[in-house]
Amino acid sequence: MNLFRKIVQSHKKEEEAELFHELKKLLNFSPKKIERYRKAFTHRSVQKLDKDGNPINYERLEFLGDSILGSVIASYLYKKVPEGTEGYLTQMRSKIVSREHLNELGKDLNLIKFVDSNIDQANVGDNIHGNIFEALIGAIYLDKGYNFCQKFIHENVIAPYVDIEKLEGKITSYKGVIIEWCQKQKKKYIFDTYEDSGNEVVKHFSVKISIDGEQIAKGRATSKKKAEEQASKRVYFAFQDEISLD
Structure with missing residues (x-):
């Protein structure tokens, strides 16, 4: 050797x-x-x-x-x-x-x-x-x-x-909560998700959430699901009082 x-x-x-x-x-x-x-x-x-x-x-x-x-x-x-x-x-x-x-x-x-x-x-x-x-x-x-x-x-x-x-009492899917709330309140919602990697090695995705034509929140992560959850969580806290009363 x-x-x-x-x-x-x-x-x-x-x-x-x-x-x-x-x-x-x-x-x-x-x-x-x-x-x-x-x-x-x-x-x-x-x-x-x-x-x-x-x-x-x-x-x-x-x-x-x-x-x-x-x-x-x-x-x-x-x-x-x-x-x-x-x-x-x-x-x-x-x-x-x-x-x-x-x-x-x-x-x-x-x-x-x-x-x-x-x-x-x-x-x-x-x-x-x-x-x-x-x-x-x-x-x-x-x-x-x-x-x-x-x-x-x-x-x-x-x-x-x-x-x-x-x-x-823990929320497992903020996206699910937002969709259910919008449907109950007859609000129009749009999840606009797209690839947004830029110059990064790992693929990233961005999402914009609009409700009744108004953009409410954005999210960015390494998967579509995670980006949507991130943005949905921000929407949840923006409307928390209304959602809690629903």
Whole structure:
């Protein structure tokens, strides 16, 4: 083995050891296979492939983690609210695992510091925080099993953040609220959404919301849905007193 290869392998071992210790502090248990967690923090922009040519990034783990998170939350709500109807339980689960909430969780855990990406962190968008949080859950499941996942979700999601009474009053879709209000009040509304990337690497969208011919608010984000929600939230607060009285 030549000197260069020895230096590279030594550096890699140091990185793996550092990630192991950081994760051990974060998870409160020792990871078995560190490569699963490394994959959970690998962005597709790195364009890594395994020996079979399959992409190495967090997207498949994100899918897995999303499903496990949903099942743990569903089980918790089923036991916590025995009188809850199917519709109520579905709505409450949606509030807990909303993209906005998952992004907050990822930020609170500072998972972005582990991410390997070829895109500047300022340009990857807020959703990456929630995406890697779900990918981390997927990695925990593969590495340690369902019980460890359940414990991690209870400690990091349910215990610190889930308050049933508060969640019952939380708005999950400002766009839905605005559309419903306009329809009830027979107001004409228009969501004018268009691509607005400019010179930025990551695609952005802008939206203008007009009510009865008057432009009320604007929003701009990395997805149409998020831009519409941002603008709708501004409309909601502009008409909050009227909407609340409705």
